[in-house]
Amino acid sequence: MQILMIPEIGHFALVIALLFAVTQSVLPLVGASLRRPLLMAYARPMAAGQLLFVAIAYACLTASYMLDDFSVLNVANNSNSMLPWYYKFSAVWGNHEGSVLLWSLMLAGWGYFAARYSRELPRDVVARVVSVLGMVCVGFLLFILVTSNPFERILPNVPQDGADLNPLLQDIGLILHPPALYMGYVGFSVVFAFAIAALLGGRLDAAWARWARPWTNLAWAFLTVGIALGSWWAYYELGWGGWWFWDPVENASLLPWLTGTALMHSLAVTEKRGSFKSWTLLLAISTFSLSLLGTFLVRSGVLTSVHAFANDPSRGFFILVLLGITVGLSLLIFALRAPRVSHTVSFNWLSRDALLLINNIMLVIITVTVLMGTVYPLLLDALDLGKISVGPPYFNALFVPLTVIMCIFMGLGPVARWKQTDVRMLVKRLWLAGAAALVIGMIMPFIFGQEWNAWVAIGLVTAMWIVFPMLRDLYDKTRHAPTRLAGLKKVSLAYWGMQLGHLGVAVTIVGVAVVSNYNIERNVRMGPGDSVQVAGYTFTMTELTSRQGPNFLADRAVIEVQRDGSRRSFTMNPEKRLYIARGMPMTQVALRPGFFRDLYVAMGEDLGDNSWAMRVQYKPFVRWLWLGGLLMAAGGVLAVTDRRYRRLATSRDPEAAAPAGKPQEATA
C-alpha cells in the first residue's frame, strides 16, 4: 500500500520545500536590512531543508517511473513497461513537468552549495545572496505546483501500459544533454543572486568578484558541455547530419552562453582592476534572465521548434509573469543602484582592459543579433506584418563575420597588459604569430586536396591567430625561469584555464569552417549489390535485413565500406526503426567517427523493389566542433581550481576563515 502513496508523498514534499523556500527568501533579507544575526542565520538551514525536500520529491517521481506506476499521468504519457531501466530513469526529465522538477532540484542544489561554501563572506552578503536564490526557487516551485504537477493521477481508469517515451529521446544524448544544460542555466542563478545582493548592499569589491568567478566559470562550463552534447545528439539522432540548426531553442541556449562568456571576462576586469562593475552586474543579470527567457520560449509554445514541449498557454503566462517579476525587478534595481557601486578606473585604449571591453561589446552585439533573429517571427506576427521565419542565412550572414572580428581582438587580449600596452612591444611580439597564421591558414586548404575555399582559409587564419599569440606568450612567460619546465610549473592554473578555453574556441572554429565547406553529401537509391563512391570511399550495400529490438522493429542495411587503395574494409549498419508503442519511425544513423573525418550513412525511405533512398555523407573535422566545446569547458573548470579560489573552497570553519576574510574587506 505504501508504494502506491509515493506520488502523494512527492507532491507533499514539494509543498514543504515551497515553505522552506519562502522562509529562505524572507527572513535572511529582513535580517540583513535590520542587522539581526539571528534572522540572517536562517539562510543556510533553510537552503538545506529546501534541497532535502525537493530531492525527496524528485526521488518519488523517479520511483514512480522505475516501478511503472501508470496511474501517474506523467509516467503513463512518457514511459512504457518495455522501456529499458536507464531510459525510465532519464524519462523523468524527458517531459515538461519532470524537467521543471529537475530544474528546481538543481536550483536548490546550487543554492545550497552557494550557502555552504560562502563562510568567509560577510554575513549580510550571504544572507542576501541566499535570500535572492530562495526567491527564484519560490517562483519555480509555485510554477510546478500551480501549472505543472508531475504527480497528477489518472484514476480510476489506470492504463495498462504507458504511451512510451518519444523514440527521439531514447538515447544516451537524452541522459546527458538536458542535465548538463540545466546545470548551466541554473548555475547562473548564483552569480545573478550575487549581483542583486551587491546592488542591494551597495558594495562590490575585488573579494566579491573573486567569489563570483568560480561559480560563473562552473555554470558556464556546464552550459558549454550541454550545448556541445545537444549539437552532437542532433547530429547523429536526427539523421540529417546537421549539427546546428539555428532553431529557437538552440538559440535560447546560445544566448546565455554568449552573455555568460562576456560575464566571465568582465568579472576578470572587475577583480583585477576594480572597473567594469556596472557591466559585470548587467551581464550577470542578463545571463540568468536569458536562461529564464529560454525556458519561456521552450515551454510556452510561442515559437515552433523541434524541442517544444506540450503547449499550454496558462504555463506560458505563468512563466512570463515569473520572467517579468524577476527580470523587471532586477533591471529596475540595477538602474537605481548601479551608480552606487560603479567606479571609474582609467585605462589606455590599447590595453587588456580595452580589449576585454571590445570583447564584451562584440559578444553583446552577437547576443542581440541572435535574440532578434529568434524573436523576429514573433515580432512580425504580433505586429500583423505577416509570417516570416528567419532562417540560417540570416544568422550565418551576421554571426560568422562578427565572430571573426571578435577573434581578431581575441588574439591580442592575452598578450596585452592591463591599463596600458606599448604598441611597439605588441608588434614585436606578435608580428611573427600573425604572419605565420596568415601564411599557414592560406595554404592549408590546398592540402585537403579539394579546391581552395576562402571561408576555410579565413577560419584557419582566425584559429591560428588565436593560438599562435598564446604560444608566444607562454614562451615569454617561461623565458626567465631556470628551466622551461620550472617556468611552466610556475604558470598559474587560471592562466592554463584561459589558454585551454581559447584553444577550444580555435578548435571549434576549425571544425566549423572545414565541415561547413568541405562536407560531401550523396543521396542515392541503393539495393543489395549497389555501390556508391564518396570522397575516396566506396560504399557497397551487401544485404537488407530486419531485426527486433526491445521496443522497436528495424529494417537494417549492411554496408561494406572500403577506402580507395586500401584492402581493409569495414561494415556500417544504418537502420530504420519503427517504435511499436507510438508507431513512430526513426532513423538510426550509422557512423564511422574519426579525428579528421566522419562517415555518415542514413536510411531514408523504402522505395519498394528491395531498395532504399540512402544518404551518404563525408564530414571532415566534424569532431573538432565538440572537441573544442569540451576544451572550453575544461578550461573553465581548470581556472576554478586556481589556488586563489581553492583557499575559499576548503575553509569551511568560519573562525579559521575569518582572518583571511578581514584583510580583503579592508582593502576594498
Added chain:
Amino acid sequence: MTRRLLLLLPLAGFLVLSLFLYQGLSLNPFHRDSALMARDFPAFDLATLEDPERRVDRSLLATGELTLVNVWGEWCPECKREMPQLLDLSDRGIRMVGISWKDTREKGLGFLEEFGNPFEVNIFDPDNELGFELGVFGAPETFLVDREGIIRYHHTGYISPGDVREHILPEVEKWQ
C-alpha cells in the same frame, strides 16, 4: 542624468520584449501551422476496414453532414484511452469516421470489438496513404470536417473528457 537614462535602457528593452512575448502567447503556432485548415479534405481511394470489397473516397465526407475523422491504430495506447470519449461523442449524434492507420485488418477489427465502435465506417489505411496526405505524424489525431468536406478543426493527440467539453463540442457547434 544621461547616465541614469542609459542605465534604464535595459529595463525599457526588456519591457518592450515582454510585451511582444505576451502577444505571442495568444498566437499558437500549432494553429498557425496546420496547413490543411480551411482546405478540402484530401482525395483518396481506399477500402473500408469492415469490407475489403467496398471502396470509399472523398464523397464519404461531403455528405451534407458534419463529420469527425479520427486516426487510430491498434498499437496505440492513447487511442484506447480516448475511445470512451469518442463513444460519448457518437452518442451525442455526431457522425464519426475512423481511419485505421498502419494496422492489419485483423488487429483493427479486434480493437473495435474490444473497445467499442463509434464509427459509421472505418477507412483502412495500412500504408499511410491517406495519413501522409493529411500530414498525420502520430496517432491519435482528429479532424473536424464540415458539410462541404472542408477541414475546420484539428486536434493532435489524446482527446481527454475535458477536451471534449472545451474544444470538440464548441467547434462542432460552431460549424454545424
